[in-house]
Amino acid sequence: MPDRPILELRDLQTNFYTRQGVAKAVDHVSYSVHAGETLAVVGESGCGKSVTSLSVLRLIPDPPGKIVGGSVLFEGEELTEVSDQRMREIRGNDISMIFQEPMSSLNPMMTIGNQISEALIQHFGISKKAAFQKAEEMLTVVHIPDAKKWLHGYPHEMSGGMCQRVMIAMAICCNPKILIADEPTTALDVTIQAQILKLMEQLQQKLNTAIIFITHDLGIVAEIAQRVVVMYAGRKVEESTVRQLFAQPKHPYTVGLMTAVPRLENFLEEESAPSRLTEIPGAVPRLYNLPAGCAFVNRCSFATDQCRQEKPPFEEKSPGHWAACWQEIGS
Amino acid sequence: MLIFIIVRRLIFSIPTIIGIGTLAFMLGHLTPGDPAIAALGIDIEGYSNVDQAEVERVRKELGLDKPILVQYVSWLGNALVGEFGRSYVSSVPVAELVFEALPSTLLLMLVTMALAVIVGISLGIISAIYRGRWGDYLARLITIVGVSTPTFWFAIILMLLFAFVFPILPITGDITQHGLKAMILPSFTIALHPAALIARIMRSSMLEVLSQEMTRTATAKGLSPQRIYLVHAFRNAVNPVITVVGFQFANLLGGAVAVEFIFSLPGLGSLLIEGIYEKDILVIQGAVLVISVAFALSNLAVDILYMLIDPRIRL
Structure with missing residues (x-):
């Protein structure tokens, strides 16, 4: 990317203080988005993708939630430290948000x-x-x-x-310069979904808005985004361009998400017994009780002892393609 | 159309009012004692010495000898055109007594309700906004004390306080003597309980609305907290309070009966209690009927208020 990003998250940390303990809903998450670009943030329910975006606009209900570390830079301005008054000027004006449930919103x-x-x-x-x-x-x-x-x-x-x-x-x-769309089409019919996505695309071209698109639907990601961030249990596990991600996912979680998407070819190929959809076994672990090593370890078929004991670093596996995994997946 | 709905609701409340009239009539006749004897001005102790012929004469004169059904039909017919008969005791038309007492009671209710609503809603909103902080604890302490204090006890304490410690407010007497000052202590007494109740309902309703997604949308638009709380959240939270206010009218009327008597404020309550002492059936029936109709109308007003506030109920 040539110019400076319009929004940059660095090591953002948001905790929820609950009776069961401290839930690290956003754990050192960093990503950035440029003007006119669409960034997709992908993950299952409860992986922290919505909380991350709500933290940008400081919309986390406090208590129980609190931004405890890291920074959110909007055009160089530190949003975690600006006054409430300044924050109100930014909300809805420079950065605005679309939510999942249009009826109740x-x-x-x-x-x-x-x-x-x-x-x-x-x-x-x-x-x-x-x-x-x-x-x-x-x-x-x-x-x-x-x-x-x-x-x-x-x-x-x-x-x-x-x-x-x-x-x-x-x-x-x-x-607005940035539009955060938090699963804007999840509650809608498929045909309406397509219309809404098209509409957002048109508006982006007209206004050169940066869009952060939060979704769990990889089909939508392929359609609208240029770059993708995959989140799991409050952490970023993979980041790359859409093309690279779909060609060669580097994290077992991303692979799991992809095989969980139904594909028409799979059903047409085998005439007698259509292949079953695969799922990722288990569920996202409780955020206040994460395993010592990789958070995905209990659901991962590649897991080793190293995965159980040490957190994998988030590193560049190939140019422009980062992932947090000890194993070499898909290379 | 709103007007059409209001007219329809008005028509629907006619059977309610006739039902109320029937109950008011029965209430008068089911109370023990003989109204004819009461009308002669004789109390219970003198009962054995009563001249039976005299009692019969009065009974005939008042129409009390006729079958109960005949009495009912003629009473209801008259009541519907605002004719409640004459007081057995003073021979003054009951309608005159009632409508003389009505303005004072209505004013008392109005002042009380305004007080209860303003104090209750403010406390509720403060409590919700400062949830878990000292403002909330203070507001909740006030409401708990308010809900659990008996009205008659509070009335007496207020009277003691303002009679001996701070003699700045009149503790008895009506507006003709003291102006609006006469309303202050009685309305405070009656407002205490509904104000506390309204505060509690407002708090929980407000907290619920504040946790809803639409509040987050309003915040994400960059609106000021004042606008979020008072325009967005308040309008969505106020409906349960209106329901409570409607029901509280009945309690308020009940409270007014006792409190008017304690503070010697002439009004429907005082009239009703005097009527009961004197066994003046027509006065009791007239007062009960007017109080009940006022209650039915206040319920209607609540329904209309709902429709004005919430566009989803205009069906």
């Missing part, structure tokens, strides 16, 4: 128009009338028919897909 008591325009009024100090005009424009941009009518509509009158478009309109109305 909107305020049911407020009209769509009010919900979009309040961010505009907050950040640009424009009049309510001007904000509503802009809100109507934004609804048209996200392909909502009858935008003028919907300004006065409520979320419960819309479908899930429409709600997510409203969320996108809300997130991009202030022309």
